[in-house]
Amino acid sequence: MSNPAPDPLAADWPLFEVFIRSRSGLEHKHVGSLHAADARMAIEHARDVYTRRQEGVSLWVVRSADIVASDPGEAEALFEPARDKVYRHPTFYEIPDEVKNL
């Protein structure tokens, strides 16, 4: 439009995070974000922005503000303790060839 208000997106269109299931049986994965006025519009925008090349069979959108994130300041306490516990990795099993998506 020729005469847009100053950043109407930020005011009226909150940010949504987009998750796509690439095919049945797989999990939804985060692919990016977009602006939309509400959930219905967010699904349409996600379809138009993120599934143009057959990326998926299912979409989730969630308001970015509704996501609770871990505090980067607590990263050491949260994640360092896992570093020296290699025995938790499933590297001590034989994975059958038929299992594609473990």
Add this chain to the structure above:
Amino acid sequence: MSAPAAAPERRDRATAEALFRYVLRLADTSLVLGQRLGEWIGHAPALEQDLGLANLALDLIGQARLLLTYAGEVEGRGRDEDALAYLRDAPEFLNLTLAEQPNGDFAHTIVRQWLIDAWQLEIYEGLGGSADTRLAAIAAKALKETRYHYRFSSGWLVRLGDGTAESQARAQRALDSLWRFTEELFTPDEIDERMTAAGIAPLAAAAAGRWRRRVDEDLRQATLVRPAAQPFPWHGKRGVHTEHLGHMLAEMQHLPRTYPGVGW
């Protein structure tokens, strides 16, 4: 739609000629509307709309390609989709007058889109049972696309109409400006009647009734007022166009006419 499927070679000459023009009407309406939507690219209110409108445009141009290719085969004079898209002048285009109207503001584009989406829903659904199996197959593919187009445009119609005072005024203004072109959508002429008689096209009157009910329901939700019926001087599907089509074609056809046979 009870007539048996007629093999192409068994079509009589008059039916083939009518079919050529009937398919061109469908093709040109999609092509012209797709080209119009393409004009939004880089100018839409937000990146999300930019891509959304571009997606609609690409669907419509895809429909036009299938339909133009078929029209060229029916005509039997060796014209392919490119010859029909790029080497015809405005009087040879048979699109609905509504499709060639300029984009205007976003509300104007949405109202135009919604009116045509609702029309294409009826036409493609009816053509699904066409005695012409090629047309039925093209319609079946186009119908899936059109269902999304209609979801997009009717959703926006309600948002704008039942939105702010500004958006409602713009949507109503667009409706008032474009409504005069809607009489053409379902007013059959001898080509439509011949196609219906041959079991190829759906009955215009039945489709018009469903279109009208759908449009009225959407307008109710959008809190917009349907303008009064207006006299019908528009004949895009007979090749008589508003001045806007020529300008649009000049841009669309510039490259292939300047460099005949140019490749990509």
